[in-house]
Amino acid sequence: MNIYIIDAILPEEMSEGFLSLIPFQRARVGQLMSDRKLLGYSLAADRSKLWITLSADSREEARVILKTFPLFPWMTCTIHELAFHHTSQSLLPEISQN
Numbered sequence: 001m002n003i004y005i006i007d008a009i010l011p012e013e014m015s016e017g018f019l020s021l022i023p024f025q026r027a028r029v030g031q032l033m034s035d036r037k038l039l040g041y042s043l044a045a046d047r048s049k050l051w052i053t054l055s056a057d058s059r060e061e062a063r064v065i066l067k068t069f070p071l072f073p074w075m076t077c078t079i080h081e082l083a084f085h086h087t088s089q090s091l092l093p094e095i096s097q098n
Contacts, residue, residue, distance in 0.1 A: 002062075004062040005051060005079075005082070006054070007051060009076040010071075011098045018074050024070040032054070039054060059081065
């Protein structure tokens, strides 16, 4: 599995169509996080960019995943493969439920 970070530029003017899809975008993000495909999702304070970190077997699979985002038609995406991706959460040991 490879890790990719996507630099997504959002439109300057957000149409009603765009805004109406935000709840569906949030639901898709939640589903991908539950599936552990989406590792990070960050929005710039000025709402001009998204940074999406995801796990995929290939750049093409990453693009296929991105195309499932309801807001994808409004996003200009650049996909970058990462050598590694560390987060504070990934440095903590797994908690046993037993």
